[in-house]
Amino acid sequence: MAERVFLITGASSGIGEATARLLAREPDARVILVARREERLRALAASIGPAASWIAADLVDDDAPGRIRAHVEEHHGRLDLLVNNAGAAWRATFADGGYANVRRTMDLNFDAQLRLTEALLPLLRRSAPSAIVNVSSTAGRVSRAGSGAYSASKFALAGWSDALYAEERLHGVHVGLVLPGFVATEGFPAEELVANPRTRWLVSTPERAAEAIRSAGLGRRPERYVPRAYGIVAGLRAVTPWLVRRATAGGAASVLTTRTGADAADAAARAGGSVPR
Numbered sequence: 001m002a003e004r005v006f007l008i009t010g011a012s013s014g015i016g017e018a019t020a021r022l023l024a025r026e027p028d029a030r031v032i033l034v035a036r037r038e039e040r041l042r043a044l045a046a047s048i049g050p051a052a053s054w055i056a057a058d059l060v061d062d063d064a065p066g067r068i069r070a071h072v073e074e075h076h077g078r079l080d081l082l083v084n085n086a087g088a089a090w091r092a093t094f095a096d097g098g099y100a101n102v103r104r105t106m107d108l109n110f111d112a113q114l115r116l117t118e119a120l121l122p123l124l125r126r127s128a129p130s131a132i133v134n135v136s137s138t139a140g141r142v143s144r145a146g147s148g149a150y151s152a153s154k155f156a157l158a159g160w161s162d163a164l165y166a167e168e169r170l171h172g173v174h175v176g177l178v179l180p181g182f183v184a185t186e187g188f189p190a191e192e193l194v195a196n197p198r199t200r201w202l203v204s205t206p207e208r209a210a211e212a213i214r215s216a217g218l219g220r221r222p223e224r225y226v227p228r229a230y231g232i233v234a235g236l237r238a239v240t241p242w243l244v245r246r247a248t249a250g251g252a253a254s255v256l257t258t259r260t261g262a263d264a265a266d267a268a269a270r271a272g273g274s275v276p277r
């Protein structure tokens, strides 16, 4: 059997790393790891073995999609699965974070996914049947205070994915959407929820999210919530929006806007005297 080539963005930690490890166990798999932290990618590739290669890239950079396409063309000449997983959340109300926070969130969580997909779509079509998995979030169905920029980017990704699903099925490129709830990772440690025995059960693992990504990609499922029960919240938002709006606007809901790794990185940059990007 010919090799099957899987490219995973955001592979240096969390859900992307777990996905890379899982997909690397598929027969004839070749995994291409993408993120900024090269030392992490090198260590992960070494632990996976010769089936893995990596590209250190900031996906927001203008030349990132072209560099990644050149690597795939040169080393494999085909692409069977693209997992658009890289992302981050900077918590702020709109009054505090303003357009600047929305813009940087959209740049990474939405625009970067589209730019990379645009660069790789011809290759995916040539390799069909192939697949794209876009990693949105339950926050791409239900918004919370202090998380509007993140929700906007994930709603956008979900909306675009539905259109792309309808367009690309004619070309044999399946588009799957994965919507995780709380998954404890570096970027989203969910410490506030994990610390409390009454809310700990809300938090899932990167391995479960990776399983959902595999099923949305190789299993050609159109949509997967992780854990599946989070789909109920999205369903309630559609059927009884007043109920969900009331619940998310209440003071008790603030615990659901958990602190993120991106916030910690911003705080560290400020403490070190530099300006967060």
Ligand SMILES: NC(=O)c1ccc[n+]([C@@H]2O[C@H](COP(=O)([O-])OP(=O)(O)OC[C@H]3O[C@@H](n4cnc5c(N)ncnc54)[C@H](OP(=O)(O)O)[C@@H]3O)[C@@H](O)[C@H]2O)c1
Residues within 6 Å of the ligand: 009, 010, 011, 012, 013, 014, 015, 016, 034, 035, 036, 037, 038, 040, 057, 058, 059, 060, 085, 086, 087, 088, 089, 108, 135, 136, 137, 138, 139, 179, 180, 181, 182, 183, 184, 185, 186, 187, 188, 261
């Ligand atoms: N964990 C959750 O609770 C949760 C819930 C819903 C949705 N999600 C989504 O799941 C995806 C993965 O998140 P995670 O929880 O696994 O968080 P994570 O551990 O922080 O992983 C994020 C990944 O994105 C990469 N990344 C960030 N900025 C990048 C950039 N500019 N260019 C290239 N790569 C970049 C990071 O690598 P480098 O820093 O090395 O670049 C890292 O590998 C995200 O899209 C997130 O929004 C997570």
